[in-house]
Amino acid sequence: MYKGKVHVTLKKGVLDPQGDAVKRSFHVLGYKGVDDVRVGKYIEVKLDEKSKEAAYRLLVEMCDRLLANPVIEEYQVEVVEVE
Amino acid sequence: MYKGKVHVTLKKGVLDPQGDAVKRSFHVLGYKGVDDVRVGKYIEVKLDEKSKEAAYRLLVEMCDRLLANPVIEEYQVEVVEVE
Numbered sequence: 001m002y003k004g005k006v007h008v009t010l011k012k013g014v015l016d017p018q019g020d021a022v023k024r025s026f027h028v029l030g031y032k033g034v035d036d037v038r039v040g041k042y043i044e045v046k047l048d049e050k051s052k053e054a055a056y057r058l059l060v061e062m063c064d065r066l067l068a069n070p071v072i073e074e075y076q077v078e079v080v081e082v083e
Numbered sequence: 084m085y086k087g088k089v090h091v092t093l094k095k096g097v098l099d100p101q102g103d104a105v106k107r108s109f110h111v112l113g114y115k116g117v118d119d120v121r122v123g124k125y126i127e128v129k130l131d132e133k134s135k136e137a138a139y140r141l142l143v144e145m146c147d148r149l150l151a152n153p154v155i156e157e158y159q160v161e162v163v164e165v166e
Contacts, residue, residue, distance in 0.1 A: 029145075039125075066108055
């Protein structure tokens with residue numbers, strides 16, 4: 001069994017309204033030193049695959065098809081073995 | 084300048100409707116080997132602080148006050164120096 005760890009983040013230059021809202025909240029709470037905030041998704045996927053390589057290939061395909069919007073998002077994938 | 088990398092995830096045992104929905108979508112797309120999916124937040128915060136330790140302490144405080152719901156979520160914080 002393998003666990004895929006996927007980070008889906010907005011591409012550079014893409015506006016992040018959610019991140020801006022969090023930044024404003026920090027400023028309201030008095031955290032003036034906050035310069036920028038970017039909010040993305042962190043997804044853990046448990047995969048019943050035969051090998052780490054097979055799990056990795058599958059996860060990349062799943063990112064392309066479902067987890068990330070290729071127009072505005074990019075993703076990073078890591079696979080670890082679990083019991 | 085420092086960059087905080089924050090992972091906010093649901094605590095063990097807390098139901099994850101979003102994760103379940105993603106899992107069902109994977110099964111519909113034919114990815115039967117998907118055993119479990121957990122969806123969380125990945126937040127990057129740029130901080131203008133004097134030291135890495137100060138940035139870390141501030142980020143933990145910000146997680147406790149705004150970024151994570153202590154009842155159902157837990158968080159992990161990492162700080163790196165950036166230009």
